[in-house]
Amino acid sequence: MTDSLAYLTTEQRNDRTKKMDQMTTAEILAVMNEEDYKVAEAVKRVLPSVTVAVKQITKALKDGGRLFYVGAGTSGRIGILDASECPPTFMADPDMVQAVMAGGGEAFTKARENSEDDEKQGELDLQQKKVTPEDVIVGITASGRTPYPIGALKYGRRKGAYTISLSCNHKSEISSFAECPIEVIVGPEVLTGSTRLKSATAHKMVLNMMSTTAMVQLGKVYENLMVDVHASNYKLRERAKSILMECTDASYEEAEQALQEADLQVKPAIVMLKRNVSYEKAAELLEKSDGQLRMAIELQS
Template sequence: MTDSLASLTTEQRNERTKELDRMTTAEILTVMNEEDQKVAEAVRQVLPQITKAVDRISEALKRGGRLFYVGAGTSGRLGVLDASECPPTFQVDYDMVQAVMAGGGEAFFKAKENSEDDERQGEEDLQQKKVSPMDVVVGITASGRTPYPIGALKVARRVGAFTVSLSCNEASEISAFADCPIEVIVGPEVLTGSTRLKSASAHKMVLNMLSTVSMVKLGKVYENLMVDVHASNHKLRERAKSILMESTKTKYEEAESALEQADMQVKPAILMLLKSVSYEEAQTLLAAHEGQLREALETNS
Protein backbone atom coordinates (compact mmCIF):
# COMPACT_ATOMS: atom_id res chain seq x y z
CA MET A 1 0.00 0.00 0.00
CA THR A 2 2.90 2.36 0.81
CA ASP A 3 4.49 1.78 -2.57
CA SER A 4 1.15 2.41 -4.25
CA LEU A 5 0.79 5.75 -2.48
CA ALA A 6 4.34 6.84 -3.26
CA SER A 7 3.80 6.27 -6.97
CA LEU A 8 0.91 8.71 -7.21
CA THR A 9 1.43 12.04 -8.98
CA THR A 10 -0.14 13.85 -6.05
CA GLU A 11 2.55 12.37 -3.77
CA GLN A 12 5.55 13.25 -5.94
CA ARG A 13 7.97 16.00 -5.01
CA ASN A 14 7.67 19.21 -7.00
CA GLU A 15 11.07 19.99 -8.50
CA ARG A 16 10.35 23.73 -8.33
CA THR A 17 9.91 23.73 -4.56
CA LYS A 18 12.63 21.47 -3.21
CA GLU A 19 14.21 24.52 -1.58
CA LEU A 20 10.88 25.76 -0.19
CA ASP A 21 12.26 26.23 3.32
CA ARG A 22 15.07 28.43 1.96
CA MET A 23 12.84 30.70 -0.14
CA THR A 24 11.76 34.18 0.82
CA THR A 25 8.10 34.86 1.47
CA ALA A 26 7.74 36.53 -1.92
CA GLU A 27 9.42 33.62 -3.67
CA ILE A 28 7.13 31.07 -2.02
CA LEU A 29 4.03 33.08 -2.88
CA THR A 30 5.20 33.50 -6.46
CA VAL A 31 5.75 29.79 -7.03
CA MET A 32 2.43 28.94 -5.35
CA ASN A 33 0.66 31.39 -7.63
CA GLU A 34 2.39 29.99 -10.70
CA GLU A 35 1.51 26.42 -9.73
CA ASP A 36 -2.12 27.41 -9.07
CA GLN A 37 -2.36 28.72 -12.62
CA LYS A 38 -1.93 25.15 -13.83
CA VAL A 39 -5.16 24.10 -12.12
CA ALA A 40 -7.56 25.78 -14.55
CA GLU A 41 -5.77 24.22 -17.50
CA ALA A 42 -5.97 20.79 -15.89
CA VAL A 43 -9.72 21.27 -15.44
CA ARG A 44 -10.02 22.38 -19.07
CA GLN A 45 -8.55 19.05 -20.16
CA VAL A 46 -11.46 17.14 -18.58
CA LEU A 47 -14.35 19.34 -19.73
CA PRO A 48 -15.82 16.52 -21.87
CA GLN A 49 -16.12 14.30 -18.80
CA ILE A 50 -17.55 17.16 -16.73
CA THR A 51 -20.09 17.79 -19.51
CA LYS A 52 -21.25 14.18 -19.33
CA ALA A 53 -21.58 14.40 -15.56
CA VAL A 54 -23.55 17.66 -15.66
CA ASP A 55 -25.98 16.34 -18.25
CA ARG A 56 -26.69 13.25 -16.16
CA ILE A 57 -26.98 15.27 -12.95
CA SER A 58 -29.42 17.78 -14.43
CA GLU A 59 -31.52 14.98 -15.92
CA ALA A 60 -31.63 13.22 -12.55
CA LEU A 61 -32.60 16.36 -10.67
CA LYS A 62 -35.37 17.12 -13.16
CA ARG A 63 -36.81 13.66 -12.48
CA GLY A 64 -36.77 14.22 -8.75
CA GLY A 65 -33.45 12.51 -8.09
CA ARG A 66 -30.72 13.75 -5.79
CA LEU A 67 -27.04 14.60 -6.06
CA PHE A 68 -24.68 13.19 -3.41
CA TYR A 69 -21.09 14.28 -2.83
CA VAL A 70 -19.09 11.70 -0.86
CA GLY A 71 -15.60 12.30 0.49
CA ALA A 72 -13.24 12.35 3.44
CA GLY A 73 -11.09 15.14 4.85
CA THR A 74 -10.64 18.09 2.50
CA SER A 75 -12.59 16.31 -0.23
CA GLY A 76 -15.53 15.80 2.11
CA ARG A 77 -15.42 19.42 3.25
CA LEU A 78 -15.51 20.64 -0.33
CA GLY A 79 -18.62 18.52 -0.90
CA VAL A 80 -20.27 20.00 2.19
CA LEU A 81 -19.39 23.52 1.04
CA ASP A 82 -20.86 23.11 -2.43
CA ALA A 83 -24.00 21.31 -1.25
CA SER A 84 -24.72 23.83 1.49
CA GLU A 85 -24.63 26.75 -0.95
CA CYS A 86 -27.29 25.35 -3.28
CA PRO A 87 -30.41 26.16 -1.20
CA PRO A 88 -29.67 29.88 -0.67
CA THR A 89 -28.32 30.40 -4.19
CA PHE A 90 -30.93 28.44 -6.13
CA GLN A 91 -33.80 28.02 -3.63
CA VAL A 92 -33.79 24.23 -3.82
CA ASP A 93 -34.70 21.79 -1.05
CA TYR A 94 -31.84 20.86 1.25
CA ASP A 95 -32.14 17.20 0.27
CA MET A 96 -31.61 17.85 -3.47
CA VAL A 97 -27.84 18.24 -3.15
CA GLN A 98 -26.31 16.49 -0.14
CA ALA A 99 -22.85 15.82 1.21
CA VAL A 100 -21.86 12.57 2.90
CA MET A 101 -18.61 13.00 4.81
CA ALA A 102 -16.43 10.43 6.51
CA GLY A 103 -16.67 10.96 10.25
CA GLY A 104 -19.94 12.87 10.00
CA GLY A 105 -20.56 16.56 10.56
CA GLU A 106 -18.04 16.82 13.40
CA ALA A 107 -15.25 15.93 10.97
CA PHE A 108 -15.91 19.13 9.04
CA PHE A 109 -14.43 21.14 11.91
CA LYS A 110 -12.03 18.65 13.47
CA ALA A 111 -10.09 16.18 11.34
CA LYS A 112 -10.85 12.49 11.81
CA GLU A 113 -8.21 11.15 9.45
CA ASN A 114 -8.75 7.44 10.20
CA SER A 115 -12.42 7.64 9.16
CA GLU A 116 -11.44 7.71 5.50
CA ASP A 117 -10.03 4.19 5.67
CA ASP A 118 -13.38 2.48 6.28
CA GLU A 119 -14.88 1.40 2.96
CA ARG A 120 -17.76 -0.35 4.68
CA GLN A 121 -18.67 2.86 6.49
CA GLY A 122 -18.85 4.65 3.15
CA GLU A 123 -21.33 2.03 1.98
CA GLU A 124 -23.40 2.23 5.15
CA ASP A 125 -23.50 6.03 5.28
CA LEU A 126 -24.80 6.24 1.72
CA GLN A 127 -27.28 3.41 2.29
CA GLN A 128 -28.73 5.44 5.15
CA LYS A 129 -29.63 8.10 2.58
CA LYS A 130 -31.72 5.48 0.74
CA VAL A 131 -29.83 6.08 -2.50
CA SER A 132 -31.82 4.97 -5.54
CA PRO A 133 -31.47 4.58 -9.33
CA MET A 134 -32.82 8.13 -9.67
CA ASP A 135 -29.78 9.61 -7.92
CA VAL A 136 -26.25 10.63 -8.90
CA VAL A 137 -23.33 9.95 -6.53
CA VAL A 138 -19.99 11.75 -6.85
CA GLY A 139 -17.04 10.18 -5.01
CA ILE A 140 -14.30 12.72 -4.30
CA THR A 141 -10.71 11.75 -3.48
CA ALA A 142 -7.52 13.47 -4.60
CA SER A 143 -5.47 10.28 -4.40
CA GLY A 144 -8.20 8.26 -6.10
CA ARG A 145 -7.74 5.43 -3.62
CA THR A 146 -9.58 6.54 -0.46
CA PRO A 147 -11.72 3.61 0.76
CA TYR A 148 -14.64 5.67 2.11
CA PRO A 149 -15.86 7.19 -1.20
CA ILE A 150 -14.98 3.98 -3.03
CA GLY A 151 -17.35 2.12 -0.72
CA ALA A 152 -20.06 4.67 -1.44
CA LEU A 153 -19.65 4.32 -5.21
CA LYS A 154 -19.82 0.54 -4.93
CA VAL A 155 -23.19 0.62 -3.20
CA ALA A 156 -24.42 3.34 -5.57
CA ARG A 157 -23.62 1.16 -8.56
CA ARG A 158 -25.34 -1.82 -6.99
CA VAL A 159 -28.62 0.08 -6.71
CA GLY A 160 -28.32 1.55 -10.21
CA ALA A 161 -27.46 5.17 -9.39
CA PHE A 162 -25.24 7.03 -11.86
CA THR A 163 -21.73 7.31 -10.44
CA VAL A 164 -19.06 9.96 -10.93
CA SER A 165 -15.53 9.90 -9.53
CA LEU A 166 -13.37 12.98 -9.01
CA SER A 167 -9.65 12.43 -8.45
CA CYS A 168 -6.26 13.92 -9.33
CA ASN A 169 -4.29 10.87 -10.48
CA GLU A 170 -4.34 8.93 -13.73
CA ALA A 171 -5.94 5.48 -13.68
CA SER A 172 -7.24 6.11 -10.16
CA GLU A 173 -8.63 3.13 -8.29
CA ILE A 174 -11.95 4.90 -7.77
CA SER A 175 -12.35 5.45 -11.52
CA ALA A 176 -13.06 1.73 -11.93
CA PHE A 177 -16.29 2.18 -9.96
CA ALA A 178 -17.55 5.25 -11.83
CA ASP A 179 -19.77 5.56 -14.88
CA CYS A 180 -18.07 8.91 -15.44
CA PRO A 181 -14.51 9.12 -14.08
CA ILE A 182 -13.02 12.63 -13.90
CA GLU A 183 -9.25 12.72 -13.32
CA VAL A 184 -7.88 16.25 -13.01
CA ILE A 185 -4.10 15.95 -13.25
CA VAL A 186 -2.66 19.02 -11.54
CA GLY A 187 0.81 17.59 -10.91
CA PRO A 188 2.87 17.48 -7.71
CA GLU A 189 1.88 19.86 -4.95
CA VAL A 190 4.03 22.80 -3.80
CA LEU A 191 4.11 21.11 -0.40
CA THR A 192 4.64 17.42 -1.11
CA GLY A 193 1.46 15.41 -0.64
CA SER A 194 -0.60 18.35 0.63
CA THR A 195 -3.61 17.81 -1.60
CA ARG A 196 -5.55 20.61 0.11
CA LEU A 197 -3.62 22.86 -2.31
CA LYS A 198 -3.84 22.35 -6.12
CA SER A 199 -5.88 19.16 -5.94
CA ALA A 200 -8.46 20.77 -3.69
CA SER A 201 -8.59 23.87 -5.90
CA ALA A 202 -9.26 21.66 -8.92
CA HIS A 203 -12.01 19.79 -7.12
CA LYS A 204 -13.60 23.05 -5.96
CA MET A 205 -13.66 24.24 -9.59
CA VAL A 206 -15.26 21.01 -10.79
CA LEU A 207 -17.87 20.95 -8.03
CA ASN A 208 -18.73 24.57 -8.85
CA MET A 209 -19.32 23.47 -12.43
CA LEU A 210 -21.39 20.41 -11.54
CA SER A 211 -23.83 22.29 -9.31
CA THR A 212 -23.97 25.65 -11.08
CA VAL A 213 -24.43 24.35 -14.62
CA SER A 214 -26.96 21.76 -13.46
CA MET A 215 -28.98 24.54 -11.85
CA VAL A 216 -28.77 26.62 -15.02
CA LYS A 217 -30.27 23.70 -16.93
CA LEU A 218 -33.00 23.42 -14.29
CA GLY A 219 -34.12 26.98 -15.00
CA LYS A 220 -32.64 28.50 -11.85
CA VAL A 221 -30.87 31.16 -13.91
CA TYR A 222 -32.12 33.79 -16.38
CA GLU A 223 -29.42 35.34 -18.55
CA ASN A 224 -26.62 35.26 -15.93
CA LEU A 225 -28.82 36.22 -13.00
CA MET A 226 -29.68 33.95 -10.04
CA VAL A 227 -33.43 34.43 -10.35
CA ASP A 228 -34.24 31.73 -7.80
CA VAL A 229 -32.12 33.29 -5.05
CA HIS A 230 -33.61 32.66 -1.61
CA ALA A 231 -34.10 36.19 -0.24
CA SER A 232 -33.85 35.12 3.39
CA ASN A 233 -31.82 38.02 4.83
CA HIS A 234 -31.16 41.70 4.16
CA LYS A 235 -28.26 41.13 1.78
CA LEU A 236 -30.14 38.56 -0.28
CA ARG A 237 -33.30 40.69 -0.36
CA GLU A 238 -31.26 43.59 -1.70
CA ARG A 239 -29.66 41.26 -4.23
CA ALA A 240 -33.12 40.10 -5.30
CA LYS A 241 -34.18 43.70 -5.85
CA SER A 242 -31.01 44.39 -7.83
CA ILE A 243 -31.65 41.34 -10.02
CA LEU A 244 -35.21 42.48 -10.64
CA MET A 245 -34.13 46.04 -11.47
CA GLU A 246 -31.49 44.75 -13.88
CA SER A 247 -33.76 42.27 -15.66
CA THR A 248 -36.81 44.53 -15.98
CA LYS A 249 -35.16 47.98 -16.08
CA THR A 250 -37.36 49.20 -13.25
CA LYS A 251 -36.57 51.55 -10.37
CA TYR A 252 -35.88 50.42 -6.82
CA GLU A 253 -39.32 51.24 -5.43
CA GLU A 254 -41.13 49.40 -8.22
CA ALA A 255 -38.88 46.36 -7.84
CA GLU A 256 -39.39 46.36 -4.07
CA SER A 257 -43.17 46.50 -4.47
CA ALA A 258 -43.25 43.70 -7.03
CA LEU A 259 -41.06 41.47 -4.85
CA GLU A 260 -43.30 42.03 -1.85
CA GLN A 261 -46.35 41.06 -3.93
CA ALA A 262 -44.47 37.99 -5.18
CA ASP A 263 -43.52 36.82 -1.68
CA MET A 264 -39.89 37.82 -2.37
CA GLN A 265 -39.61 35.43 -5.32
CA VAL A 266 -37.72 36.95 -8.23
CA LYS A 267 -39.02 34.87 -11.16
CA PRO A 268 -42.74 35.58 -10.69
CA ALA A 269 -41.90 39.23 -9.96
CA ILE A 270 -40.11 39.49 -13.31
CA LEU A 271 -43.12 38.02 -15.09
CA MET A 272 -45.47 40.36 -13.24
CA LEU A 273 -43.52 43.39 -14.42
CA LEU A 274 -42.66 42.33 -17.96
CA LYS A 275 -45.96 40.64 -18.87
CA SER A 276 -48.29 42.71 -16.69
CA VAL A 277 -49.79 39.66 -14.98
CA SER A 278 -50.81 38.95 -11.39
CA TYR A 279 -48.72 36.88 -9.00
CA GLU A 280 -51.10 33.95 -9.43
CA GLU A 281 -50.91 34.20 -13.23
CA ALA A 282 -47.12 34.39 -13.06
CA GLN A 283 -47.02 31.24 -10.94
CA THR A 284 -49.28 29.45 -13.41
CA LEU A 285 -47.06 30.46 -16.32
CA LEU A 286 -43.94 29.22 -14.55
CA ALA A 287 -45.58 25.93 -13.69
CA ALA A 288 -46.64 25.45 -17.32
CA HIS A 289 -43.02 25.90 -18.42
CA GLU A 290 -41.46 23.81 -15.62
CA GLY A 291 -39.90 26.85 -13.97
CA GLN A 292 -38.11 28.04 -17.11
CA LEU A 293 -38.42 31.84 -16.94
CA ARG A 294 -37.22 32.51 -20.49
CA GLU A 295 -39.83 30.17 -21.96
CA ALA A 296 -42.53 31.74 -19.80
CA LEU A 297 -41.50 35.21 -20.97
CA GLU A 298 -41.50 34.21 -24.63
CA THR A 299 -44.94 32.57 -24.58
CA ASN A 300 -47.79 34.46 -26.21
CA SER A 301 -50.30 33.54 -23.50
Protein backbone atom coordinates in the same frame (compact mmCIF):
# COMPACT_ATOMS: atom_id res chain seq x y z
CA MET B 1 5.68 6.35 2.15
CA THR B 2 4.36 2.92 1.18
CA ASP B 3 4.77 1.45 -2.28
CA SER B 4 1.05 1.83 -2.84
CA LEU B 5 1.38 5.61 -2.48
CA ALA B 6 4.80 6.23 -4.00
CA TYR B 7 3.61 6.08 -7.60
CA LEU B 8 0.83 8.67 -7.14
CA THR B 9 1.36 12.06 -8.76
CA THR B 10 -0.27 13.70 -5.76
CA GLU B 11 2.41 12.20 -3.48
CA GLN B 12 5.45 13.06 -5.57
CA ARG B 13 7.81 15.91 -4.76
CA ASN B 14 7.65 19.13 -6.72
CA ASP B 15 11.13 19.97 -8.04
CA ARG B 16 10.37 23.67 -7.88
CA THR B 17 9.88 23.67 -4.12
CA LYS B 18 12.50 21.28 -2.81
CA LYS B 19 14.21 24.25 -1.12
CA MET B 20 11.00 25.87 0.03
CA ASP B 21 12.22 26.13 3.62
CA GLN B 22 15.03 28.38 2.32
CA MET B 23 12.82 30.60 0.17
CA THR B 24 11.67 34.05 1.11
CA THR B 25 8.00 34.73 1.72
CA ALA B 26 7.72 36.44 -1.66
CA GLU B 27 9.38 33.48 -3.42
CA ILE B 28 7.05 30.95 -1.80
CA LEU B 29 3.98 32.98 -2.72
CA ALA B 30 5.21 33.43 -6.29
CA VAL B 31 5.77 29.72 -6.89
CA MET B 32 2.43 28.83 -5.28
CA ASN B 33 0.71 31.30 -7.56
CA GLU B 34 2.49 29.91 -10.62
CA GLU B 35 1.56 26.35 -9.68
CA ASP B 36 -2.06 27.39 -9.19
CA TYR B 37 -2.16 28.59 -12.78
CA LYS B 38 -1.82 24.94 -13.79
CA VAL B 39 -5.09 24.02 -12.11
CA ALA B 40 -7.39 25.74 -14.60
CA GLU B 41 -5.52 24.12 -17.50
CA ALA B 42 -5.88 20.71 -15.86
CA VAL B 43 -9.60 21.26 -15.43
CA LYS B 44 -9.87 22.39 -19.05
CA ARG B 45 -8.45 19.05 -20.20
CA VAL B 46 -11.25 17.11 -18.49
CA LEU B 47 -14.16 19.30 -19.65
CA PRO B 48 -15.49 16.56 -21.98
CA SER B 49 -15.89 14.25 -18.99
CA VAL B 50 -17.39 17.02 -16.86
CA THR B 51 -19.90 17.65 -19.67
CA VAL B 52 -21.02 14.02 -19.53
CA ALA B 53 -21.33 14.24 -15.75
CA VAL B 54 -23.38 17.44 -15.82
CA LYS B 55 -25.81 16.04 -18.40
CA GLN B 56 -26.44 13.04 -16.16
CA ILE B 57 -26.80 15.23 -13.07
CA THR B 58 -29.24 17.55 -14.82
CA LYS B 59 -31.36 14.65 -16.05
CA ALA B 60 -31.41 13.12 -12.58
CA LEU B 61 -32.44 16.35 -10.87
CA LYS B 62 -35.16 17.02 -13.46
CA ASP B 63 -36.55 13.55 -12.79
CA GLY B 64 -36.65 14.12 -9.04
CA GLY B 65 -33.36 12.44 -8.25
CA ARG B 66 -30.64 13.75 -5.93
CA LEU B 67 -26.95 14.55 -6.21
CA PHE B 68 -24.63 13.20 -3.51
CA TYR B 69 -21.02 14.28 -2.98
CA VAL B 70 -19.06 11.73 -0.96
CA GLY B 71 -15.57 12.30 0.38
CA ALA B 72 -13.21 12.35 3.34
CA GLY B 73 -11.06 15.14 4.75
CA THR B 74 -10.64 18.08 2.41
CA SER B 75 -12.61 16.31 -0.32
CA GLY B 76 -15.56 15.87 2.01
CA ARG B 77 -15.40 19.48 3.15
CA ILE B 78 -15.43 20.74 -0.43
CA GLY B 79 -18.50 18.61 -1.09
CA ILE B 80 -20.23 20.11 1.95
CA LEU B 81 -19.37 23.64 0.81
CA ASP B 82 -20.87 23.17 -2.63
CA ALA B 83 -23.96 21.34 -1.40
CA SER B 84 -24.70 23.83 1.37
CA GLU B 85 -24.56 26.78 -1.01
CA CYS B 86 -27.16 25.43 -3.46
CA PRO B 87 -30.27 26.26 -1.37
CA PRO B 88 -29.49 29.98 -0.83
CA THR B 89 -28.06 30.50 -4.32
CA PHE B 90 -30.68 28.61 -6.30
CA MET B 91 -33.52 28.09 -3.80
CA ALA B 92 -32.89 24.39 -4.30
CA ASP B 93 -34.50 21.96 -1.92
CA PRO B 94 -31.86 21.01 0.69
CA ASP B 95 -32.34 17.36 -0.28
CA MET B 96 -31.51 18.01 -3.94
CA VAL B 97 -27.72 18.32 -3.45
CA GLN B 98 -26.26 16.63 -0.39
CA ALA B 99 -22.82 15.85 0.98
CA VAL B 100 -21.80 12.72 2.84
CA MET B 101 -18.50 13.04 4.71
CA ALA B 102 -16.36 10.47 6.47
CA GLY B 103 -16.60 11.06 10.19
CA GLY B 104 -19.91 12.91 9.91
CA GLY B 105 -20.61 16.60 10.31
CA GLU B 106 -18.13 17.01 13.18
CA ALA B 107 -15.30 16.12 10.81
CA PHE B 108 -15.91 19.35 8.88
CA THR B 109 -14.23 21.45 11.56
CA LYS B 110 -12.23 18.82 13.44
CA ALA B 111 -10.17 16.41 11.35
CA ARG B 112 -10.90 12.70 11.77
CA GLU B 113 -8.45 11.38 9.21
CA ASN B 114 -8.69 7.71 10.20
CA SER B 115 -12.37 7.66 9.18
CA GLU B 116 -11.42 7.74 5.50
CA ASP B 117 -9.99 4.21 5.64
CA ASP B 118 -13.34 2.54 6.28
CA GLU B 119 -14.84 1.42 2.97
CA LYS B 120 -17.78 -0.26 4.67
CA GLN B 121 -18.67 2.97 6.47
CA GLY B 122 -18.85 4.76 3.14
CA GLU B 123 -21.47 2.25 2.10
CA LEU B 124 -23.36 2.46 5.38
CA ASP B 125 -23.46 6.26 5.44
CA LEU B 126 -24.82 6.39 1.90
CA GLN B 127 -27.23 3.57 2.67
CA GLN B 128 -28.92 5.87 5.19
CA LYS B 129 -29.82 8.20 2.30
CA LYS B 130 -31.97 5.49 0.69
CA VAL B 131 -30.26 5.79 -2.68
CA THR B 132 -32.36 5.04 -5.76
CA PRO B 133 -31.60 4.59 -9.50
CA GLU B 134 -32.70 8.23 -10.00
CA ASP B 135 -29.77 9.54 -7.92
CA VAL B 136 -26.20 10.50 -8.85
CA ILE B 137 -23.21 9.77 -6.61
CA VAL B 138 -19.93 11.69 -6.93
CA GLY B 139 -17.01 10.07 -5.10
CA ILE B 140 -14.26 12.61 -4.40
CA THR B 141 -10.69 11.69 -3.53
CA ALA B 142 -7.49 13.39 -4.63
CA SER B 143 -5.42 10.22 -4.37
CA GLY B 144 -8.11 8.16 -6.07
CA ARG B 145 -7.66 5.36 -3.57
CA THR B 146 -9.52 6.51 -0.45
CA PRO B 147 -11.68 3.59 0.78
CA TYR B 148 -14.60 5.67 2.12
CA PRO B 149 -15.81 7.18 -1.20
CA ILE B 150 -14.94 3.96 -3.00
CA GLY B 151 -17.30 2.09 -0.68
CA ALA B 152 -19.99 4.67 -1.40
CA LEU B 153 -19.58 4.35 -5.18
CA LYS B 154 -19.72 0.57 -5.02
CA TYR B 155 -22.96 0.79 -3.08
CA GLY B 156 -24.36 3.42 -5.45
CA ARG B 157 -23.71 1.20 -8.44
CA ARG B 158 -25.45 -1.75 -6.78
CA LYS B 159 -28.49 0.46 -6.21
CA GLY B 160 -28.50 1.55 -9.86
CA ALA B 161 -27.48 5.17 -9.23
CA TYR B 162 -25.27 6.94 -11.77
CA THR B 163 -21.70 7.11 -10.47
CA ILE B 164 -19.03 9.76 -11.03
CA SER B 165 -15.51 9.81 -9.61
CA LEU B 166 -13.32 12.85 -9.11
CA SER B 167 -9.60 12.32 -8.50
CA CYS B 168 -6.19 13.78 -9.30
CA ASN B 169 -4.20 10.74 -10.46
CA HIS B 170 -4.07 8.79 -13.71
CA LYS B 171 -5.81 5.40 -13.63
CA SER B 172 -7.14 6.03 -10.13
CA GLU B 173 -8.58 3.05 -8.30
CA ILE B 174 -11.88 4.88 -7.78
CA SER B 175 -12.20 5.43 -11.54
CA SER B 176 -12.87 1.74 -12.05
CA PHE B 177 -16.06 2.03 -9.97
CA ALA B 178 -17.46 5.07 -11.81
CA GLU B 179 -19.45 5.28 -15.02
CA CYS B 180 -17.96 8.73 -15.51
CA PRO B 181 -14.41 8.96 -14.15
CA ILE B 182 -12.87 12.44 -13.97
CA GLU B 183 -9.12 12.62 -13.32
CA VAL B 184 -7.81 16.18 -12.98
CA ILE B 185 -4.02 15.90 -13.14
CA VAL B 186 -2.61 19.02 -11.50
CA GLY B 187 0.89 17.63 -10.84
CA PRO B 188 2.84 17.36 -7.58
CA GLU B 189 1.77 19.71 -4.83
CA VAL B 190 3.91 22.64 -3.68
CA LEU B 191 3.93 21.01 -0.26
CA THR B 192 4.45 17.31 -0.91
CA GLY B 193 1.25 15.34 -0.47
CA SER B 194 -0.79 18.31 0.74
CA THR B 195 -3.80 17.81 -1.52
CA ARG B 196 -5.69 20.64 0.18
CA LEU B 197 -3.76 22.82 -2.27
CA LYS B 198 -3.94 22.31 -6.08
CA SER B 199 -5.96 19.11 -5.94
CA ALA B 200 -8.58 20.65 -3.69
CA THR B 201 -8.73 23.78 -5.85
CA ALA B 202 -9.32 21.63 -8.93
CA HIS B 203 -12.08 19.70 -7.23
CA LYS B 204 -13.76 22.87 -5.99
CA MET B 205 -13.72 24.21 -9.56
CA VAL B 206 -15.27 21.03 -10.95
CA LEU B 207 -18.00 20.89 -8.31
CA ASN B 208 -18.78 24.56 -8.97
CA MET B 209 -19.16 23.69 -12.66
CA MET B 210 -21.35 20.69 -11.96
CA SER B 211 -23.83 22.34 -9.62
CA THR B 212 -23.98 25.72 -11.35
CA THR B 213 -24.43 24.34 -14.87
CA ALA B 214 -27.07 21.86 -13.71
CA MET B 215 -28.98 24.66 -12.01
CA VAL B 216 -28.82 26.75 -15.18
CA GLN B 217 -30.32 23.83 -17.10
CA LEU B 218 -33.04 23.52 -14.46
CA GLY B 219 -34.13 27.10 -15.15
CA LYS B 220 -32.74 28.66 -12.00
CA VAL B 221 -30.75 31.25 -13.96
CA TYR B 222 -31.98 33.93 -16.37
CA GLU B 223 -29.27 35.45 -18.56
CA ASN B 224 -26.49 35.32 -15.94
CA LEU B 225 -28.65 36.29 -12.98
CA MET B 226 -29.61 34.20 -9.94
CA VAL B 227 -33.36 34.46 -10.37
CA ASP B 228 -34.02 31.70 -7.85
CA VAL B 229 -31.92 33.30 -5.13
CA HIS B 230 -33.40 32.81 -1.66
CA ALA B 231 -33.91 36.38 -0.43
CA SER B 232 -33.57 35.40 3.22
CA ASN B 233 -31.58 38.37 4.57
CA TYR B 234 -31.02 42.06 3.85
CA LYS B 235 -28.12 41.51 1.44
CA LEU B 236 -30.00 38.90 -0.57
CA ARG B 237 -33.19 40.97 -0.64
CA GLU B 238 -31.23 43.90 -2.02
CA ARG B 239 -29.63 41.61 -4.57
CA ALA B 240 -33.07 40.35 -5.54
CA LYS B 241 -34.25 43.91 -6.11
CA SER B 242 -31.18 44.64 -8.22
CA ILE B 243 -31.93 41.57 -10.33
CA LEU B 244 -35.50 42.73 -10.83
CA MET B 245 -34.36 46.21 -11.84
CA GLU B 246 -31.76 44.74 -14.22
CA CYS B 247 -34.25 42.39 -15.90
CA THR B 248 -37.25 44.69 -16.15
CA ASP B 249 -36.06 48.31 -16.03
CA ALA B 250 -38.28 48.75 -12.97
CA SER B 251 -37.49 51.42 -10.39
CA TYR B 252 -36.23 50.44 -6.95
CA GLU B 253 -39.68 51.09 -5.49
CA GLU B 254 -41.43 49.03 -8.18
CA ALA B 255 -38.98 46.16 -7.69
CA GLU B 256 -39.48 46.26 -3.94
CA GLN B 257 -43.27 46.18 -4.28
CA ALA B 258 -43.21 43.31 -6.78
CA LEU B 259 -40.85 41.32 -4.60
CA GLN B 260 -43.14 41.73 -1.60
CA GLU B 261 -46.21 40.73 -3.61
CA ALA B 262 -44.33 37.67 -4.88
CA ASP B 263 -43.45 36.59 -1.34
CA LEU B 264 -39.77 37.41 -1.94
CA GLN B 265 -39.57 35.12 -4.98
CA VAL B 266 -37.62 36.71 -7.82
CA LYS B 267 -38.88 34.65 -10.77
CA PRO B 268 -42.59 35.35 -10.37
CA ALA B 269 -41.77 38.99 -9.58
CA ILE B 270 -39.97 39.27 -12.94
CA VAL B 271 -42.91 37.72 -14.77
CA MET B 272 -45.27 40.11 -12.96
CA LEU B 273 -43.27 43.13 -14.08
CA LYS B 274 -42.52 41.86 -17.59
CA ARG B 275 -46.06 40.74 -18.34
CA ASN B 276 -47.90 43.22 -16.09
CA VAL B 277 -49.82 40.40 -14.44
CA SER B 278 -50.73 39.39 -10.89
CA TYR B 279 -48.64 37.08 -8.75
CA GLU B 280 -51.20 34.30 -9.28
CA LYS B 281 -50.97 34.64 -13.05
CA ALA B 282 -47.17 34.76 -12.94
CA ALA B 283 -47.11 31.58 -10.88
CA GLU B 284 -49.44 29.92 -13.39
CA LEU B 285 -47.20 30.88 -16.31
CA LEU B 286 -44.13 29.55 -14.53
CA GLU B 287 -45.87 26.27 -13.78
CA LYS B 288 -46.83 25.88 -17.44
CA SER B 289 -43.22 26.61 -18.39
CA ASP B 290 -41.77 24.06 -15.94
CA GLY B 291 -40.04 26.88 -14.07
CA GLN B 292 -38.23 28.20 -17.15
CA LEU B 293 -38.41 31.99 -16.77
CA ARG B 294 -37.67 32.93 -20.37
CA MET B 295 -40.41 30.60 -21.57
CA ALA B 296 -42.87 31.96 -19.00
CA ILE B 297 -42.21 35.52 -20.17
CA GLU B 298 -42.79 34.57 -23.80
CA LEU B 299 -45.63 32.10 -23.25
CA GLN B 300 -48.96 33.00 -24.81
CA SER B 301 -51.63 33.44 -22.14
